[in-house]
Amino acid sequence: MSTPALTAVIIVPQPESTLNKWDEEASVLYRACTGLSCPNEIISSYADWVRNRPDAAELPLPAFIRRWPQLMALCEPLPGVNPEFDARRAAIVTMAESHQASAKLFYRYEPVPAYMAIARVGFATLAELLKLPLRFCAGRWLWT
């Protein structure tokens, strides 16, 4: 049995990468908005965009949101609670709206019966209203 050779390993300290944080942030926000996994173009666009902002710090995304982005629907901050979140939310929605992977989720080019449109709007509005108290409490606690 031969003696294993000793290998010297030099660890070079790396600057803290913020790009990965923004990648994750883009994925979480995009999924929360569309329910889809985030295309690479949007991840890189978002990272470029955030890097240019004066406040390029990471958003305080809670650990459970990172793991289950859909839960954002229950604790997404109300507008004004975290202005930086508002700006990034607007950015990801704009990017999602103009990307072919998700654009059809924003615009409807086929007619549907009026009752169906009313039912869908009514149901979505009711769901949003029910979420409001939770968003009000959780949003303030998590995002400020």
Added chain:
Amino acid sequence: MSGPDVIIVGAGPCAVSAAFPLTEAGKKIVLVDAGDAMPETFAPRPDKLFQARTGETQAWRWLLGENGLSRDARVSPKLRIHETFESRAAYEQAQGLICDNFIANGRYGAGGMSRYWGAATPILTAQELQALGLPAEEMSLSYRRVMQRIGVSGDGQQHPGYEQALLPPLRLDAASEQLLARYRRNIPASRLQLSKPVQAVLSTDHNDRRACNYSGACLWGCRQQSIYDAAHDLKRLQSYPGFSFLPGHRVTRISRKESGYELAMCQTPGNQTISLSAPTVILAGGAITSTRLLLDLLGRYNQPVRLENTPAFAIACLDPRRLGAAIPKEFFAMSQLHMLLPLQDNDYAWGTLYNGYGLAASDLIADFGFTMGGARKIIRHLMPSLCIAFFYLAGRYSRNALELRKMGESQSLHIRGDVSDGFEMHYKKAVAGIKKELLKLGLIPLQTRAYPPGGDSHLGASLPMGQWLDAYGQLPTHPGLYVADTASLPAMPAKHPTLTAMANADRIARSIIIRQDQR
């Protein structure tokens, strides 16, 4: 080589409107502007809005700007398209502007603000012109000349006297046709007056520009060049032998000389200073620029002057009859209908109606306050039945103060935005009246948003004719120095002022020809 007969400052709609009659009369004209060397064309983009929204992964840059710092939800959506960001920032910086509760939209460069305007060009009636202090007959002639030059579409039957000057109206989309039909059935009961729009958009080919192809991407820039942009006129002017365009030169000071006026100009980029003289100078670079130059010439520092804007507000409405309808694949995305609500004392609120689907969904989602996912689902279904009514009140309801401050050699321009006494009550009455009338037409008002001073981009009446200037825009103490943009309007009407300011510039230029020929 002799110098120019006339120097015109600015490269927007008023500047070219003043330049045309003078150039055609054989005068030597130099048009000076701080902006780009050549009229740029909009970046190539897909023709149809559907493709623009889905086939262009970089489309977000047009809405957020390259760095995303300029997204300002407080201004009209058309002011948030890609070109606006850099030009607004450059303009503010060059002017040394310091604004308090005021949005100072401006742009250097060929075309000026008409690069991204709403293209609504209402014609003021003879009574409205007289009330404003403008000569109705002369203005009527100038309106026609300008309309025929730039291509204005509208319903001739609604505008007696202008039938020959108007191109056929643009095709309305189904939602607006239905609304107009409802209004026509309801006319005796309606205080709100609806009409097909008069707008500087081509319904037929005109010169080298093409008719609207209903791409729906109007707010993203018109590839057809159907929407009027003063850069089109600037290109045409360059074919005249007596005309020259001097871009990249920002006029920093005007001084009086024996033979006329000398303009000190700063080259951009480079900051090299040069000068140019002419017996006649026309200031037409926008109300802020013209007022600044004139205040400096007169040495009127640290004294505020009045600057009017037309207080604006938007009412988002739902047309329940359209629920379930689809977004059409072809439509014109700017104002579909023009609206007027009479108020007390011969006053009125004037507005334009946009269809919701011409706007970006993200803008509407941002306003909703719901979660991203929830608001997206709701907007997707509501968008075909949403419309936005933008309304404007007369400039007398604004009370903005513009002041050129001087500290040693440095100058700064301060604008403080405010509204007049009694504005709140007037505004509330107007909003309540409009909502009531919209309900009568079957529209459900959802949300009202007032724009801050300047957010409407209709600035002027800071050097009004009849007070600062004579009836032809000339500064009485300085013969040969004229102001021919919105700054010289006696007051700002609630109706969009651009066509009126262009017609006034045409009228002023013709008066200069007569005065010069008489000499």
